[in-house]
Amino acid sequence: MRAVQEVLPELPADLPAPPRYGSRSVAEVLSSAAASLGVPGFRDALGLPAARRVVVVMVDGLGRAQLRARAGHAPVLAGAQSLATLDAAFPTTTAASLASFGTGAAPGAHGLVGYDVLDPERDRVVNLLGGWDAAVDPLAWQPLPTVLERAAEHLDVVTVSRHRFAGSGLTDAALRGGRYVAAEVPAARVSTALDQLAAGRDALMYFYWDELDRTGHARGWESWEWTAQLEELDASLRRLVARVPAGTTVLVTGDHGMVDVPRDARVDFSELPGLLDGVRHTAGEPRTVQLHLEPDATARDVRALVTAWREQFGHRVWILSREAALDAGYFGPPGLVRDAVRGRIGDLLVLAREPLALFDLGRLRPSVLSMVGQHGSLTRAEREVPLLRLA
Secondary structure (H helix, E strand, O other), rough: OOHHHOOOOOOOOOOOOOOOOOOOOOHHHHHHHHHHHOOOOOOOOOOOOOOOEEEEEEOOOOHHHHHHHHHOOHHHHHHOOEEEEEEEEOOOOHHHHHHHHHHOOHHHHHOOOOOOOOOOOOOOEEEEEOOOOOOOHHHHHOOOHHHHHHHHHEEEEEEEEEEHHHOOHHHHHHHOOOOOEHHHHOHHHHHHHHHHHHOOEEEEEEEEEOOHHHHHHHOOOHHHHHHHHHHHHHHHHHHHHOOOOOEEEEEEEEOOOOOOOOOHEEEEEHHHHOOOOOOEEEEEEEEEEEEOOOOOOOOHHHHHHHHHHHHHHHHHHHEEEHHHHHHOOOOOOOOOOHHHHOOOOOEEEEOOOOOOEEEEEOOHHHOOOOOOOEOOOOOHHHHHHEEOOOO
């Protein structure tokens, strides 16, 4: 939108750099694992050792900062070989980062550019995580072949995850391919993974662990409940590593970190004057709000809207335009951003830089205000995730 570019032609001077797509981001993990197995067509950007089998444990919500702060409760993870500190995809949310992990592509290419995202064809905001819209075809929304699909043409590919994620919109869009073996509780998932590896076939395994993130949202990562989940994860990984067949590499990474937001900093911005003037749709997540403006918005309208947000939140947020973000590579190399994806991204992006969560309760349930742990923005606590080698 030209009016937005006129008002916000440049990025905020202190905005953190874009994710390092192509070299040190979550998009390189699964693709590098495939390359280390000798699957043709993949590049080992992370320098992984050659192996016959690779297990990639994706721990939802395992940020580098949180792990370092609680390292004493996770001796297996703390003692593992650190291969790299990676960047989550932007926004630092599960839909965007897991899609980058699963496809090896940046969000501008795979198209999962947030938690709630505008579907421009229907002029409707859709959810790309747990509430995938039945009218949205996952394969049309994200048409790129996945790493698992491509690798399954050459070796055994297995996903070990919970029953509820089998055939979900996100799985079909970004993590399709190979066999899906479901198990519910953590101990059962470890046993299932070991059973699948026992045959000794060359294999790529994707092992998903979501308990840490769910607990962080409900209680905060600084809670004792989160620490207890970390301890269970660590004990489970000890059991897994002790029993994998020789020649198996076990990697652990995360899709984003987390920030705990106090109750008085969880704000319903729909009640604040001027913050929705000229806004057609709100989307995104509480720490990266995406504002889609009315098509006839003028530069004066945009300037008034930006001023209202700045007066309300000041230095607590960064405000930038979609075009500036695209040009700078936050959604991936500009030349690789699909035309169909551009309209899914808000005209204006409001990113939290302090412990702050922004909600539009005009379209969301009030219960969302109970969530303590949040992510989505570009602070180090949200964007930096570890890449560890356990075996």
